[in-house]
Amino acid sequence: MPETIDTRGLSCPEPVILVKRAIDRDRFPIEVTADSQTAKENVTRMAIHSGCSVTCETQGDTFLLRIDRGV
């Protein structure tokens, strides 16, 4: 079961904190729903810095990020 995190409507930097917590607990793959470009950019940057791989799918105004262990 992938860990799912809904960050929609949360203020900066809460999306990053929630995803970082899941990465630190090794709960891969992590699926993140974001509703702002800012949250998408911040989460992606943090995940890549943490050595993970990130793919992003855009559905209307919502971003679906899938974070995996780095290769």
Added chain:
Amino acid sequence: MKDFLSSSTGIVTAGGIIGAVAAYLVYLGNPPNMGVCVACFTRDTAGAIGLHRAGAVQYIRPELIGFVFGSLVSALAFREFRPRGGSVPLIRFVLGFFAMVGALVFLGCPWRALARLAGGDLNAVVGIAGLAAGIAVGVWFLKTGYSLGRSAPSRTAVGLVMPAFMLFLFLLVALEVKFTSDGPVFFSSAGPGSMHAPLFLSLGAGLLVGVLAQRTRFCTMGALRDVILIKDFHLLSGVIAFVVAAFAVNFLIGKVNVGFAQQPIAHSNHLWNFLGMGLSGLCFALAGGCPGRQFFMSGEGDADATVFIFGMLMGAAFAHNLDFAAAPDKFDRAAQLLVTGGPSAWGQSAVLIGLVITLAIGFSMRERIR
């Protein structure tokens, strides 16, 4: 442009341009080391519409109007205009209020702390240390479950409240409206409020900063927070570029004066510089953005950021009406003595009460971590 401005080169370029613009605005007429100060400019605006009667600090600052419209235009162009709100607005109002009280005890927001540093004012180092301490406390709350909860998407009208208010302010300043013969709109004839760049240059500078900051998410509080929280130096690189560029422009126009004493519109009371900015830093961290970022987010349609700004306006009104705002250092020519400024007992009490209240907000607005 979309990818460039969100890159590390982009944030450094944008930070550099914003810093250079801030320093150049002093050359064009803005008060010393105050090319852009979001807190001071909000305070001047509060005074201009009569919310406080400190005659030296009353002017509707077009830079702030530019911030909101620059951000709005950029958000619309890049499909990032998202009307939203409802994440405990009242608490955000209180945080805005005390952020302003702290800033007016230090005599500047984080933006001015950077501008003061770039002008050689070493009191800014004490302020920035206080800011970092306040943000560190905020980060501890965030790590232990602090959250103001989710905002919800809303109608377009919600996102247009702040632009409409800014348009109203623009008409007041452009037409120099006088509602009654001895009433507002007030424009200072002496002091910092009387010093300003030409209207359309201020507005243009604000628009440029608004667009750049909306695209890059430039945030002076976020810069320190991200370093403390996740050792991410992305935003900090923009802030460093701001200081370097502002210093370079200050150097070229002969506005660098290194030291603690007799700095323009500043005091050298270290304890209260530290505590004032500490209170502000905590408030900004708990509200998710520095005062500049709150203006940019309000331009993107964020009603919670708008409420924070109205809290700042009210904080400015209280700070000057109730003597919370600090006095700058003064040189007494008759006695040949430097009189150190700082906050009155009222201002000191306001900062301490503000710290108690914001700490209480931090402790009480936490959710259990799963």
